[in-house]
Amino acid sequence: MPNTTPAVIVFDVNETLSDLSGLKARFVQVGAPAHLATAWFAAVLRDGFALAVAGGAAPFAVIGSELLREVLRDIPLQRSTTEAVEHIMAGFGLLALHPDVPEGVRALTGTGMRLVTLSNGSAEVARSLLAAAELESHFEALLSVEEAGAWKPMRAAYDYAAEACGVRPAELLLVAVHPWDIHGAAEAGLATAWLNRGGDTYPSYFTAPDYTVTRLAELATVLADAPDAVAAWDTTTDAHADSTPDDPADGLVVVTESGTGGYAQQITVGPHRLTADEPRPIGTDTGPSPYDLVLAGLGACTSMTVRMYAERKKWPLEKVTVTLRHHRVHAKDCADCETVVGQIDHIERVLRFEGDLDEEQRRRLAEIADKCPVHRTLHSEIVVHTTVQDAAPARP
Template sequence: MIPLIHDRLPGVLVFDVNETLTDMSPLADRLTDVGLPGHALPAWFAGVLRDGMALTLAGGRATFADVAGDGLRTLLARLAPAVDPEQAVSHVLDVFPRLPVRPDAVEGVRALHAAGHRLLTLTNGSAAGTRAVLDRAGIADCFEALLDVQQAGAWKPAPAAYAHAVRTAGVPAAEAMLVAVHPWDIDGAARAGLATAWVRREPGPYPSTMRPADVTAAGVAALAR
């Protein structure tokens, strides 16, 4: 772990949700259910993020569900043309509010909350879906605000998304830290003035082209420790 300059975490921690807090592997089973290969999950999810970010750059707006649905329809047309696309999209996307929270995230969130940190979430998904996930895990009450990019008017990593989070918390950007698994999210938050913590769940290196995280941890529980 890389030590923080001030040897402590900031008082306000802003958590990414998808893959940082949640285990998205059940989505692979849903893809298989509708005739798509489960191994297509990473590419499909990356495509959702790409298209949502591209819309923000172009000045457009769309919800995560709408962008994700379009990506699924494209895959279905190529790989499972006999499947009803609307039923398939509904079957896959309906699992998002039911995704499990990673055990280390449950432990870490509770520990950070007990230590007096103020916790928020900020997702390119939906705040309602986040609430459903955290409620099922029994940790929703650890968070003071559940935010999404629709409220900000721009997908992460646009500066407006992070500005929305720190504005909600009522603190300067420098007094908040983004906690995320995605290097692009870390880079965006760092450019917006937040401190950053990279949750390194995969063995790959951090991209050299992006601003490095202030602290790196193997999971949320490790970050709390």
């Protein structure tokens, strides 16, 4: 069972969201028996997996179309082979969602977690399915392995999803009906939820799912009831259980007074050393102030997240510059704030994107900036748990 609530829920598309039984009618309409739909889809997955294992990749539509020509070759069709292939492949975007999907998606949206899809098919098919059900707006991104360069269940596909969402793999929860997808995601470090609508038995040779539900809406209830972890600074792997909390190489930040008097501080982050101070006349201005460091963290995270997204999209982003300023304003002067009395912290962030980008690309990059993990942390409820250690005994 995961020890943290996921930040992002990742949905498989084919069969998890879409009901592939509708493809059987497409086979019948071209003069082929309905049962061929199941065998053909299994063959598409087989060849996609084989390519991935060998280090290659091809779009779902390419593999599907070529296999269809073979499957239909000796069948007396009611139209040409080319027309039959086009008719069947076009059916993917016209499939219905499983009846439990709309309610489940809305329930999971209500948990506050981000929703994305990750399909071995095209993102456009996912968009058509969700748009027809008026659910597309519930999803932050519609991801395809075509941009990852490897099909699921290869690790690269899940790593791509984590990078696209700006989180660690451990912060993702994959929802799928396919045990092979659950196994691949678990091996890549994701939490997993098996959607078992048919009462099937989960194969013992695959890594077991963290959650098993029979309807999608059940997952929202299960996640709401799951206890959060009691707070280690990093929960990416179980290795932290064996490491000492005094080891800065594990991401621990240690701040100590510099010993020179005043407010100067020495900051240790793994192998890195920084200095913090207050500006004159309060301090001696030997380093950035604590709020400067907060802004620096937000700015660095913003720039990294935008860069990562642009590289995945292969957009011509040449340089990112993030300018930030912190000040306090009266709540009554903030039209977008829930607080109505007193003062609130206000951060101004200005983004500058250099490169041959169109307006839609610039708009999308500005949206992605808000997906930066530090940005989300600053906008979420934060709990700081403080303990006091006994002072080390003085040396004789």
